[in-house]
Amino acid sequence: MTTVTGDVRQRTAETPTRRRGWARLGRAAVTSVAATVLSQVVLLAVLATGGVPVLASTLAWAAGAVLNFVVTRRWVWGRTGRPRVRRELLPYLGVIGLGGLASVGLTTLAGSLLTPLNLPHVWWVVLVDGAYVASYALVFVVKFTLLDRLVFGRGAGLSPATTSSS
Structure with a gap:
């Protein structure tokens, strides 16, 4: 009988699940970046044309939310x-x-x-935009966890009408 030793990694039942979790997090990050880019375009367009921050950030959020839902639902989950x-x-x-x-x-x-x-308008826009981006970075992990656990993940009450057969 021969015993093999060395750099052989022991496979566990958790390994594929953990990899899928990291892959899902990576795909969620990509979709979040895409939604943020769209949000940025909307936010900067509204601010640059004299819009107030509450209107600009609300419209930007809505644009990113729609894109994020459609892409995240299909590609991430x-x-x-x-x-x-x-x-x-x-x-x-x-x-x-x-x-x-x-x-x-x-x-x-x-x-x-x-x-x-009384900053020049361009600097005011840049700094307000920075606050917008920073706020999204702060809530990304919490949002991903809630979406994974409550909305789209295994514990979200999957049904055949909402899942892929592949």
């Missing part, structure tokens, strides 16, 4: 078919709504704190 309103859409809106409120609040706060400084 593999859901196909028509989304179920009570099990997917409403919980999704609740989770991202909290992130959106944080973003709109922080962006609005930054705008109001910067206004008395």
